[in-house]
Amino acid sequence: MGKAEGRGKEWHGHVTAITVASEYRRIGLADGMMKLLESVSDKIYNGYFVDLFVRVSNTVAIGMYKKFGYSVYRRVIGYYSSGDNNEEDAFDMRKPLPRDVNKESIIENGEHNLDAAIVDAAVVDAAVVNAAVVDAAVVDAAVVVGAVVGFMVVVVKTIGLGDVTI
Numbered sequence: 001m002g003k004a005e006g007r008g009k010e011w012h013g014h015v016t017a018i019t020v021a022s023e024y025r026r027i028g029l030a031d032g033m034m035k036l037l038e039s040v041s042d043k044i045y046n047g048y049f050v051d052l053f054v055r056v057s058n059t060v061a062i063g064m065y066k067k068f069g070y071s072v073y074r075r076v077i078g079y080y081s082s083g084d085n086n087e088e089d090a091f092d093m094r095k096p097l098p099r100d101v102n103k104e105s106i107i108e109n110g111e112h113n114l115d116a117a118i119v120d121a122a123v124v125d126a127a128v129v130n131a132a133v134v135d136a137a138v139v140d141a142a143v144v145v146g147a148v149v150g151f152m153v154v155v156v157k158t159i160g161l162g163d164v165t166i
């Protein structure tokens, strides 16, 4: 599941969630879904990069994203919070798309680039406001992405792969 968001050079594709049912892992499904989202973010949305948030303890996913070309941009303090003192930090990982010619969307040693979650929440609020004023072209593009995602789900169901979320 994903979306496009941001303004100016922050315009990018965002991986909201990716999960593959345990019995269908290690056969390249996450790889295929990430490539699809990157392609849509590039070709349809003309974004500068793709980003995602991952728990700092999720070493499997972090290793996978690094293999796919993502790097840590910053560590967001207390990004995951269930309200029971069970907070966990997130890595904000990014992969530049061809439009980011000078690779301005990534930095070195992002693990040491700290950001408080409250700052990130403000950014999310701004994105929601921006979403309310997007023009018709962007809305049309969202429909195209919805169709592509729907197509993927149909394909996955047709070939009997069960629960796969993109």
Ligand SMILES: CC(C)(COP(=O)(O)OP(=O)(O)OC[C@H]1O[C@@H](n2cnc3c(N)ncnc32)[C@H](O)[C@@H]1OP(=O)(O)O)[C@@H](O)C(=O)NCCC(=O)NCCS
Pocket (backbone or CB within 6 Å): 018, 019, 020, 021, 024, 025, 026, 027, 028, 029, 030, 031, 032, 052, 053, 054, 055, 058, 060, 061, 063, 064, 067
């Ligand atoms: C992370 C997850 C989405 C990977 O899905 P997947 O379809 O199994 O991944 P792929 O088959 O495309 O694997 C791509 C590469 O990632 C790495 N990888 C994936 N799972 C791995 C594992 N358990 N251990 C080590 N490396 C792993 C490997 O490099 C793999 O390539 P390879 O199989 O050629 O060695 C899946 O394990 C999952 O749903 N986990 C729980 C939810 C989650 O953590 N989501 C990410 C939250 S940000």
